[in-house]
Amino acid sequence: MELVPRVLGGDRRALARLISFIEDDGPAARAALAALYPHTGRAHIVGVTGAPGTGKSTLVNELAKALRAQSRSVGIVAVDPTSPFTGGALLGDRVRMRDLAGDPGIFIRSMATRGSLGGLAQTTGDVVKVLDAAGFEVVLVETVGVGQAEVDVARTAHTTVVVEAPGLGDEVQALKAGLLEIADVLVVNKADRPGAGQTARALEVTLDLGRNNRGEGDWRPPILKTVALDGTGVEEVLGAVADHRAYLRESGLWDRREQERVRVDLVRMLERELVGRLVERVGEDALEGWVEQIVARKVDVYTAVQTILKADPAGERAMSS
Amino acid sequence: MELVPRVLGGDRRALARLISFIEDDGPAARAALAALYPHTGRAHIVGVTGAPGTGKSTLVNELAKALRAQSRSVGIVAVDPTSPFTGGALLGDRVRMRDLAGDPGIFIRSMATRGSLGGLAQTTGDVVKVLDAAGFEVVLVETVGVGQAEVDVARTAHTTVVVEAPGLGDEVQALKAGLLEIADVLVVNKADRPGAGQTARALEVTLDLGRNNRGEGDWRPPILKTVALDGTGVEEVLGAVADHRAYLRESGLWDRREQERVRVDLVRMLERELVGRLVERVGEDALEGWVEQIVARKVDVYTAVQTILKADPAGERAMSS
Numbered sequence A, B: 001m002e003l004v005p006r007v008l009g010g011d012r013r014a015l016a017r018l019i020s021f022i023e024d025d026g027p028a029a030r031a032a033l034a035a036l037y038p039h040t041g042r043a044h045i046v047g048v049t050g051a052p053g054t055g056k057s058t059l060v061n062e063l064a065k066a067l068r069a070q071s072r073s074v075g076i077v078a079v080d081p082t083s084p085f086t087g088g089a090l091l092g093d094r095v096r097m098r099d100l101a102g103d104p105g106i107f108i109r110s111m112a113t114r115g116s117l118g119g120l121a122q123t124t125g126d127v128v129k130v131l132d133a134a135g136f137e138v139v140l141v142e143t144v145g146v147g148q149a150e151v152d153v154a155r156t157a158h159t160t161v162v163v164e165a166p167g168l169g170d171e172v173q174a175l176k177a178g179l180l181e182i183a184d185v186l187v188v189n190k191a192d193r194p195g196a197g198q199t200a201r202a203l204e205v206t207l208d209l210g211r212n213n214r215g216e217g218d219w220r221p222p223i224l225k226t227v228a229l230d231g232t233g234v235e236e237v238l239g240a241v242a243d244h245r246a247y248l249r250e251s252g253l254w255d256r257r258e259q260e261r262v263r264v265d266l267v268r269m270l271e272r273e274l275v276g277r278l279v280e281r282v283g284e285d286a287l288e289g290w291v292e293q294i295v296a297r298k299v300d301v302y303t304a305v306q307t308i309l310k311a312d313p314a315g316e317r318a319m320s321s
Helices: A003-008 A012-024 A027-039 A056-069 A088-100 A119-133 A148-155 A170-182 A196-208 A234-251 A253-282 A284-295 A301-311 A313-320 B003-008 B012-024 B027-039 B056-069 B088-100 B119-133 B148-155 B170-182 B196-208 B234-251 B253-282 B284-295 B301-311 B313-320
Strands: A044-050 A074-080 A106-112 A138-144 A159-164 A185-188 A223-225 B044-050 B074-080 B106-112 B138-144 B159-164 B185-188 B223-225
Touching (some): A003 A027, A012 A027, A012 A119, A044 A056, A056 A234, A119 A148, A159 A170, A234 A253, A284 B253, B003 B027, B012 B106, B027 B119, B056 B074, B056 B138, B138 B148, B159 B170, B196 B223, B234 B253
Parallel strands (some): A074 A106, B044 B138, B159 B185
16 A cells, blocks of 8 residues: 555655545555554553543643654544544544644544444554554543543553543542543643642542552552643643653563553454454355344344354364364 | 243342353353343333433432332343442442332342453343343433443433433533434433523424434434432433333334344354454464564564464365355
8 A cells, every 4th residue: 555655754644544544444454554563663652531521632732732842743542432423523623733733743633433342442543553653752542531442442551641620520520530540640630720639639548548450560650730721730741651651661561561452452353353254154144134033032142153153164163173 | 050040030139140140251141141032022221321420320210219109120230430440330239229229129230341342232231131031121221421332332222311411511511412313312400400491402402403313213302301319300201211112112113223232242242252262272372472473563463363364274264165
């Protein structure tokens, strides 16, 4: 695919086109990803996640601006929960672009969360790889900190920044509690609001209670206060992110997190490929026939799966081998 | 498995034990699900979803109480996003139980969202099947309306109730917008708060703009106001849910939604089974070897998948057949 050398050469239009290919998920996209893969592994992948209302999008934009001020190139992948339905992703891109437009050292992409279960994580991971190969030094992956797939996406970053804010409702507080344990850096945003000190102290206590369970090494997540709207504290967050990167490198955890991500990726791709091949062999009509029989309660889905795989020539051979 | 006849006979202790088996996902669980399956298909599965802070848990509890007042049995499956980390699910169960305890016509289970991608939807679907087979007339599935997996779970219900509330922040509003299109019944909860009328009117306008795209038939989601805390409007919500059920039955959409759910279920189980068998044939050590090679950028994951499947005896036979 001719796009690949252009992406590697820094062509931003080619980059945007390639990412669109990847979202459409054709075989050409996979060939391109294979060709790009040897060029990956250099970017620092930073997940930024938090409950609705914490202001994490603003923080991500400010982090990007601060990185640009250090002449470091930044890719942003925003996983936008509104977009499966409303096209909010495109709108979001446009609003963000106003602020950061025209700078070739920055690239922003909002991901729709449409598609099948697990599709979100797969596509987000692929887009991160492309930005990594394209030479972006930092890739910020922004997800809302609610939802299994969304939290999983943040968790596979090298460094996960969890954003909190004072004065959110009880239910939001509860959601945030679940995020604490994947945090490498904790940010109390909107720190000019009443209750910010209290929120930070509550986080300290929670950390003391050992609720952070990535369970690796002896990194204690720093708790930093920001007012993303005017940029206060953003430099310090970047500093903590850089410290965490150094820590990962020195402790060998960098490699462990890479291995974890690759393992998940490999299994997911095997699943997809195996089912794709099975559907080709068995035929969509035959599978639809099974669906109808299951709906009619003539067979249950568990028995259907065993029967389909037993009748499948590949499956049969495997069992007898 | 001896638990199955006991569950079918109404034994609640056996039911709780069986659900624990299913969450642990052993082969015995699958045999039990197969045995229970012919007894499913009678429950009305109602998804209740909404952004954090809308009060949907309170509404679910009130709906359950109102159903009990009509002598209808109710199962509740609450998908709790805090629980992968904090054990919030168990706590939630206990809090809820206080209100509804000791009534054999009601059964509540909070689901942890731990586990692999897609695991949430799988396990939730299985637990719903068990409650259906156990004879519960209505199964309420409560999920937070953020996150791909969580929204998918709500979407596979027969009837999806989307809960809104006035006065939530901008970001929460945006999240809610994405939920509108899967709504069969819209509820403005906390209707005693300022702005409730405005929220309801905004929903009307959105519906007029055709933002509801389940795209089936001519059902227009009613917009109802509730104050779940004191039970105001809860009867009307139940009425709308019953109307929607009648509509699904008369229009034939009931069967279409069943088919959709079964199709997703079948593919997901085939995926899991195929990968499980592949791992057995190839061996975990060999796969771990591939992971290391991919991490070292000696091979990309796409090429690795093709190579693994080509070397797999079952895969080779399939390609040559």
